[in-house]
Amino acid sequence: xxxxxxxxxxxxxxxxxxxxxxxxxxxxxxxxxxxxxxxxxxxxxxxxxxxxxxxxxxxxxxxxxxxxxxxxxxxxxxxxxxxxxxxxxxxxxxxxxxxxxxxxxxxxxxxxxxxxxxxxxxxxxxxxxxxxxxxxxxxxxxxxxxxxx
Amino acid sequence: xxxxxxxxxxxxxxxxxxxxxxxxxxxxxxxxxxxxxxxxxxxxxxxxxxxxxxxxxxxxxxxxxxxxxxxxxxxxxxxxxxxxxxxxxxxxxxxxxxxxxxxxxxxxxxxxxxxxxxxxxxxxxxxxxxxxxxxxxxxxxxxxxxxxxxxxxxxxxxxxxxxxxxxxxxxxxxxxxxxxxxxxxxxxxxxxxxxxxxxxxxxxxxxxxxxxxxxxxxxxxxxxxxxxxxxxxxxxxxxxxxxxxxxxxxxxxxxxxxxxxxxxxxxxxxxxxxxxxxxxxxxxxxxxxxxxxxxxxxxxxxxxxxxxxxxxxxxxxxxxxxxxxxxxxxxxxxxxxxxxxxxxxxxxxxxxxxxxxxxxxxxxxxxxxxxxxxxxxxxxxxxxxxxxxxxxxxxxxxxxxxxxxxxxxxxxxxxxxxxxxxxxxxxxxxxxxxxxxxxxxxxxxxxxxxxxxxxxxxxxxxxxxxxxxxxxxxxxxxxxxxxxxxxxxxxxxxxxxxxxxxxxxxxxxxxxxxxxxxxxxxxxxxxxxxxxxxxxxxxxxxxxxxxxxxxxxxxxxxxxxxxxxxxxxxxxxxxxxxxxxxxxxxxxxxxxxxxxxxxxxxxxxxxxxxxxxxxxxxxxxxxxxxxxxxxxxxxxxxxxxxxxxxxxxxxxxxxxxxxxxxxxxxxxxxxxxxxxxxxxxxxxxxxxxxxxxxxxxxxxxxxxxxxxxxxxxxxxxxxxxxxxxxxxxxxxxxxxxxxxxxxxxxxxxxxxxxxxxxxxxxxxxxxxxxxxxx
Numbered sequence: 001x002x003x004x005x006x007x008x009x010x011x012x013x014x015x016x017x018x019x020x021x022x023x024x025x026x027x028x029x030x031x032x033x034x035x036x037x038x039x040x041x042x043x044x045x046x047x048x049x050x051x052x053x054x055x056x057x058x059x060x061x062x063x064x065x066x067x068x069x070x071x072x073x074x075x076x077x078x079x080x081x082x083x084x085x086x087x088x089x090x091x092x093x094x095x096x097x098x099x100x101x102x103x104x105x106x107x108x109x110x111x112x113x114x115x116x117x118x119x120x121x122x123x124x125x126x127x128x129x130x131x132x133x134x135x136x137x138x139x140x141x142x143x144x145x146x147x148x149x
Numbered sequence: 150x151x152x153x154x155x156x157x158x159x160x161x162x163x164x165x166x167x168x169x170x171x172x173x174x175x176x177x178x179x180x181x182x183x184x185x186x187x188x189x190x191x192x193x194x195x196x197x198x199x200x201x202x203x204x205x206x207x208x209x210x211x212x213x214x215x216x217x218x219x220x221x222x223x224x225x226x227x228x229x230x231x232x233x234x235x236x237x238x239x240x241x242x243x244x245x246x247x248x249x250x251x252x253x254x255x256x257x258x259x260x261x262x263x264x265x266x267x268x269x270x271x272x273x274x275x276x277x278x279x280x281x282x283x284x285x286x287x288x289x290x291x292x293x294x295x296x297x298x299x300x301x302x303x304x305x306x307x308x309x310x311x312x313x314x315x316x317x318x319x320x321x322x323x324x325x326x327x328x329x330x331x332x333x334x335x336x337x338x339x340x341x342x343x344x345x346x347x348x349x350x351x352x353x354x355x356x357x358x359x360x361x362x363x364x365x366x367x368x369x370x371x372x373x374x375x376x377x378x379x380x381x382x383x384x385x386x387x388x389x390x391x392x393x394x395x396x397x398x399x400x401x402x403x404x405x406x407x408x409x410x411x412x413x414x415x416x417x418x419x420x421x422x423x424x425x426x427x428x429x430x431x432x433x434x435x436x437x438x439x440x441x442x443x444x445x446x447x448x449x450x451x452x453x454x455x456x457x458x459x460x461x462x463x464x465x466x467x468x469x470x471x472x473x474x475x476x477x478x479x480x481x482x483x484x485x486x487x488x489x490x491x492x493x494x495x496x497x498x499x500x501x502x503x504x505x506x507x508x509x510x511x512x513x514x515x516x517x518x519x520x521x522x523x524x525x526x527x528x529x530x531x532x533x534x535x536x537x538x539x540x541x542x543x544x545x546x547x548x549x550x551x552x553x554x555x556x557x558x559x560x561x562x563x564x565x566x567x568x569x570x571x572x573x574x575x576x577x578x579x580x581x582x583x584x585x586x587x588x589x590x591x592x593x594x595x596x597x598x599x600x601x602x603x604x605x606x607x608x609x610x611x612x613x614x615x616x617x618x619x620x621x622x623x624x625x626x627x628x629x630x631x632x633x634x635x636x637x638x639x640x641x642x643x644x645x646x647x648x649x650x651x652x653x654x655x656x657x658x659x660x661x662x663x664x665x666x667x668x669x670x671x672x673x674x675x676x677x678x679x680x681x682x683x684x685x686x687x688x689x690x691x692x693x694x695x696x697x698x699x700x701x702x703x704x705x706x707x708x709x710x711x712x713x714x715x716x717x718x719x720x721x722x723x724x725x726x727x728x729x730x731x732x733x734x735x736x737x738x739x740x741x742x743x744x745x746x747x748x749x750x751x752x753x754x755x756x757x758x759x760x761x762x763x764x765x766x767x768x769x770x771x772x773x774x775x776x777x778x779x780x781x782x783x784x785x786x787x788x789x790x791x792x793x794x795x796x797x798x799x800x801x802x803x804x805x806x807x808x809x810x811x812x813x814x815x816x817x818x819x820x821x822x823x824x825x826x827x828x829x830x831x832x833x834x835x836x837x838x839x840x841x842x843x844x845x846x847x848x849x850x851x852x853x854x855x856x857x858x859x860x861x862x863x864x865x866x867x868x869x870x871x872x873x874x875x876x877x878x879x880x881x882x883x884x885x886x887x888x889x890x891x892x893x894x895x896x897x898x899x900x901x902x903x904x905x906x907x908x909x910x911x912x913x914x915x916x917x918x919x920x921x922x923x
Contacts (some may be wrong), residue, residue, distance in 0.1 A: 033817045038813065045810060080803070083878065086878065087899075
């Protein structure tokens, strides 16, 4: 595909992510931190986020399968997830984490389970989207172009 | 004569008997022949006759009988054997047919009789249907109008016509309910004053049954027609239930057991053999019910019309009252506007001359007085400015002049104002300010001072000797809910606190019952002690009626009055001062309300003094390390990307992602970032080289506060200690307070943008203090 077309595609895709509420301005902040000294800053942060979140989500699933559920611990983990998602600007995940925390405080098992499913779902979506975005960027870079801001 | 086969009759034909027989036979034959002709004629006329063949049979029988008698005519003279044969044959036939007919009639006649009966019953039904039609028409007539008189008149007329009555009358119960009065009759136009007592047995009998009851023509209700008739017709009476609506209340339908009834009396024409038939009685009952319904409708309509008229009248009255009130308000406002101006002029004079007086030679005592006068006049001129505010106060549109002021200074000022008066009365005034009372507060300084001054002045007034103690402290939440004031639920927030001021005097005191009276209505306290002091407990409700013009002179008068109390004019000024003090108290209460506070008085009883307590809501100015620095000036952020080259920063965050982001931010700004992920590590690593420490405090389970405290301990010299900034996702004030408490220098809300971080760092390094950055 043409470089210009690729770049335009990337811009549209990014705009759509913002429009649909998947990302918020924190992500823009992250991008502004990336410069020639730190060329892969965003990718590194996002990868770290993915690792962290997957670990946390697994732990949360396991915790909810237990007989006796440790809500305090779960609260801490959700808090972590909330912090991570807010740091990179994963808006929807962050919002769901807030809801999740409420359920944890109320010790509502069904609510927690439902919320966990939703978080996983949203996380899956954002992961896919970010990965496709990075692929696009990589394609642009391979074609010799620069990534538009 | 022997050769013919003739039969000779027994008797000679010329005999007279024979002649008569001859003639009778002839006529019988004639009649017998004509009967079938008639039968045929009439049966042909009637279309329906079910027994035609019976008729034929009967006809045959008659014809044969006739034939027999006809043939008999020939047997009177000598006749041949043939004639005799014919005769015999005819007779035989006749016998057979007549026997057959006789047998047949045995079956037929009962049927014929029942048919006749049916006919009669049909007639009866027709009459009943006729009656029913009358009833329907009657009902329609009755229900077509809602006017009581028309209803009743129509009923009587129609009933009279339908049933062909001689007289029909309606007896209504009187107002007292003890008698029945003749109200309407059919024949007489204006029935005059016949009454019967209601408790006659016959009337009770009628009232207790829902059917029409036959009554004797001799009872008093039936005696209204002219006497002297030979045989009075039968009389029937029926009850008509009446709905008694005194007030128009839909939900309160009257009990059926206490029904009132009217009596309808119907009389058949005299000298007729008519009897009351069942269907006529039923007709009467139905009509009576219909009349009752129609009457109740008419009654309801009357009530509703009356209610509507009443409502309209009330509306008119209300409108008038409203217009009068508006006029009154306008007049009052005009008056106030004029008075406002009129009062400023003397005020100017007082202030100006008092200041001039101050400049002259005065003894210390005089100087004190003049200063008091001046201060009071200043306050008074503020009050004058508020004269027009009275209406604004009552409308609720008065705004407080909020500003930051020195709370301690206010109390000191009040004390200074009150001390001269108190010392003249030999009263000791003490002021206690709680240690946790903030020095500065946000509120309306002038009005707060007025309030405190009024309350304290009150206390001074009511004490002849002893001491006044003023205590002020911050109201704690447990104490805020006072059982005495259940309707007051202050909720302290982090921006506001409730200032509680208690002014205790050792004066005459007020008994607890009177306390409530004090605040509610005009009442004279009964004790001799209070009477001696010349006061009367004035209700604050009454204060509302008086305008501010009275308030204006009050302070000065009180001041002067207290001073003059030592003279002979004690009584008059006392009374005046007390009155006016209470008027001021009203003002105080209104302002206390405006300040979202509450005021009340406690007293243990007469002679034990009383305590006036009030609470007002004041704002807390921003707390800082350095006083008198309420807001951080906004520093324009025009720095380059590497604003802080080489600045050594320590970042403590458990969350890997946010740690990385923070690091990214700081690296982008050129800082030298060290990252730690736990508190132990942080304490281990922190050194005097690190200029700033960013720590995440909102992670549950990890005590960032603890770390801050430790860091503070570690670095004794302030300039060596790094600046500690908390990063948190919580916006609540508890976090902020905790941060302040442990000695952190600032709080930043996550997520942090690049610009925010830049500005925060520059502020921090410039001022070494930052309150918060959202």
